[in-house]
Amino acid sequence: MSFFEIENLSLSFGGVKAVDGVNFAMEKGEVFTIVGPNGAGKSTIFNMISSFYAPDEGHIRFKGEDITEARADAIARIGIARTFQNIELFEHSTLLQNLLIGREIHNRVPVLRQLIFDPGVRRAELEHRRKVEDVIDFLELAHYRDERIANLPYGVRKKIELGRALCVEPELLLLDEPASGLNPEETEDMGFWIDDIKNDLGISVLMIEHDMSLVNEVSDRVLALNNGCVIAEGSAQEVQNHPDVVAAYLGGAA
Amino acid sequence: MRVLFKTDYNQDIKFAKHSGYVFWYGLLLAGVFLAPMALDTYWINELTRVLIYALAGLGLMVVTGFTGQVSLGHAAFMAIGAYTHAFLLTQGVPFFVSLPIAALTSGVVGLLIAIPASRMTGLYLTIASLAFAIVVEDVVIHWEGVTGGNRGMAVDPPMLFGYEIFEAWEYYYIVLVLLIMSIILVLNVLRSPLGRSMLAVRDSEISAESLGIRVAHTKVLAFLISAALTGLAGGLFAHFIQFLSPETFGILLSIQLLLMIVVGGLGTVHGAIYGAVLIGFLEATISIMKDWLPPAIGNQPGLEPGLFGVILVLFIIFEPEGVYGRWLKFRTFLENFPFYRRNTFKRQRSYLKTERMR
Numbered sequence: 299m300s301f302f303e304i305e306n307l308s309l310s311f312g313g314v315k316a317v318d319g320v321n322f323a324m325e326k327g328e329v330f331t332i333v334g335p336n337g338a339g340k341s342t343i344f345n346m347i348s349s350f351y352a353p354d355e356g357h358i359r360f361k362g363e364d365i366t367e368a369r370a371d372a373i374a375r376i377g378i379a380r381t382f383q384n385i386e387l388f389e390h391s392t393l394l395q396n397l398l399i400g401r402e403i404h405n406r407v408p409v410l411r412q413l414i415f416d417p418g419v420r421r422a423e424l425e426h427r428r429k430v431e432d433v434i435d436f437l438e439l440a441h442y443r444d445e446r447i448a449n450l451p452y453g454v455r456k457k458i459e460l461g462r463a464l465c466v467e468p469e470l471l472l473l474d475e476p477a478s479g480l481n482p483e484e485t486e487d488m489g490f491w492i493d494d495i496k497n498d499l500g501i502s503v504l505m506i507e508h509d510m511s512l513v514n515e516v517s518d519r520v521l522a523l524n525n526g527c528v529i530a531e532g533s534a535q536e537v538q539n540h541p542d543v544v545a546a547y548l549g550g551a552a
Numbered sequence: 553m554r555v556l557f558k559t560d561y562n563q564d565i566k567f568a569k570h571s572g573y574v575f576w577y578g579l580l581l582a583g584v585f586l587a588p589m590a591l592d593t594y595w596i597n598e599l600t601r602v603l604i605y606a607l608a609g610l611g612l613m614v615v616t617g618f619t620g621q622v623s624l625g626h627a628a629f630m631a632i633g634a635y636t637h638a639f640l641l642t643q644g645v646p647f648f649v650s651l652p653i654a655a656l657t658s659g660v661v662g663l664l665i666a667i668p669a670s671r672m673t674g675l676y677l678t679i680a681s682l683a684f685a686i687v688v689e690d691v692v693i694h695w696e697g698v699t700g701g702n703r704g705m706a707v708d709p710p711m712l713f714g715y716e717i718f719e720a721w722e723y724y725y726i727v728l729v730l731l732i733m734s735i736i737l738v739l740n741v742l743r744s745p746l747g748r749s750m751l752a753v754r755d756s757e758i759s760a761e762s763l764g765i766r767v768a769h770t771k772v773l774a775f776l777i778s779a780a781l782t783g784l785a786g787g788l789f790a791h792f793i794q795f796l797s798p799e800t801f802g803i804l805l806s807i808q809l810l811l812m813i814v815v816g817g818l819g820t821v822h823g824a825i826y827g828a829v830l831i832g833f834l835e836a837t838i839s840i841m842k843d844w845l846p847p848a849i850g851n852q853p854g855l856e857p858g859l860f861g862v863i864l865v866l867f868i869i870f871e872p873e874g875v876y877g878r879w880l881k882f883r884t885f886l887e888n889f890p891f892y893r894r895n896t897f898k899r900q901r902s903y904l905k906t907e908r909m910r
Binding site (some may be wrong): 371382427431450 | 561564744758763767777789
């Protein structure tokens with residue numbers, strides 16, 4: 299039994315087979331990367347893991363448990379957090395509030411007590427705040443703590459979204475193109491953080507990425523998709539040199 | 553310019569973030585508590601009206617400003633609060649028992665409405681709330697045994713421990729204290745996980761869900777709190793107008809409440825209060841102005857709704873963040889003078905998909 303497993307996953311939108319019988323498994327402590335040209339079905343797989351889409355066929359298993367039918371708001375509680383390709387932050391709130399929202403699944407205080415805000419609520423809030431501050435320190439975001447998201451540049455937002463997912467304290471982190479829109483320096487930083495997330499925080503990472511320098515740097519294993527089907531799996535080097543992958547990206551007589 | 557040194561996480565939880573808060577809000581509190589001594593009955597009544605509007609607006613703010621669900625039916629919750637309270641009083645229930653029951657009844661109705669409504673979004677939810685308000689108005693008209701139907705229903709002055717509240721200033725204090733308690737309740741919501749979940753649902757449902765926030769559950773709770781506060785305002789309004797009739801709580805009142813929070817500033821407690829002050833006193837100003845204006849203009853029918861409409865349009869075009877947003881900009885200007893940059897509040901729109909403060 300693998301840590302995280304996808305078995306024969308398929309989903310069609312009308313006549314388009316977006317994902318067609320995809321299988322893969324990843325182990326705990328791995329950084330597993332999915333690559334592939336636009337429209338290959340990468341984000342669709344993520345959205346099925348998050349239960350935003352229900353697959354037509356197949357199963358998703360996490361630590362041996364079938365989570366295919368789980369509700370979208372249950373996924374975080376099971377231990378899977380994610381980021382989005384186009385950044386889905388809460389624009390009108392501050393960085394601090396955004397990260398505190400990431401603590402939602404760890405909130406145990408009943409609503410009635412929140413209305414009164416008794417000392418127990420305050421203690422719980424301070425505990426959340428300490429966890430959030432750890433993440434702020436980890437990602438070096440202290441400078442922006444009280445800024446509203448709407449006023450922050452893109453690279454910082456990308457980091458905040460990663461931070462918000464870390465506040466969930468997941469076992470598995472889904473990163474949808476963590477380096478898109480970042481400059482080379484920021485991309486390099488992102489690589490260091492993903493390494494730290496794996497080694498220091500012990501969180502396994504499932505990632506979609508186009509930037510091959512980042513993929514080479516952090517991935518333990520790579521899976522290549524094209525038109526919803528798996529075309530190659532292995533180390534970053536193996537996948538990049540695979541003839542089908544070359545053909546998918548460059549076209550050609552393969 | 554004030555630079556805040558933060559040395560304790562409690563500083564971000566406290567209501568008074570620095571000594572300026574203590575001073576200005578202390579001054580405001582002193583002002584509203586001393587006001588009846590300096591004012592005559594007419595103005596005390598006008599002030600009471602503003603406070604009741606503020607309470608109703610605060611209720612609507614929870615669901616529309618914080619949770620992003622635009623409701624055009626909040627007059628119905630005021631009606632439910634008002635009629636429940638008035639009916640219970642006729643049954644001999646004491647004032648301070650009847651009022652919470654009225655608020656709770658309104659809240660429970662809000663909850664029942666929200667369970668199906670929380671599956672809808674945007675315009676559809678707004679239409680549903682509008683339909684709900686029309687149904688409530690019809691129920692009020694036809695349930696004559698309780699509401700008096702179209703004949704209306706007289707409401708006696710409140711009785712407190714065998715003492716009848718006749719004077720305007722006495723009632724003013726009751727309303728004021730209840731409003732302050734409600735504001736504290738809403739501020740508590742905002743600084744706890746529930747309030748943050750509401751803001752999350754407003755700004756991005758999809759990412760709220762991925763963080764484990766139960767979106768429908770959050771919306772239902774928002775409706776419950778919102779309807780209870782607005783119902784409480786309704787109960788207080790019943791004594792204020794002294795006579796209830798179905799048309800009091802029509803669509804115009806719903807629109808007026810929505811207008812209030814938009815003009816005041818969506819998404820802030822301040823917005824509900826500023827909006828109530830502005831709209832409440834606008835009514836008074838218009839009625840005074842009517843005597844000054846030439847009769848051809850002053851006696852035009854529909855002058856009031858017309859002016860409200862113009863104000864709403866102007867705010868949506870020129871200051872979508874309302875009076876409170878404008879004030880924040882002005883304050884920043886003062887704090888940074890002479891270094892204010894014209895573009896401080898210009899958004900980096902290129903990254904925004906849409907302006908999502910609905």
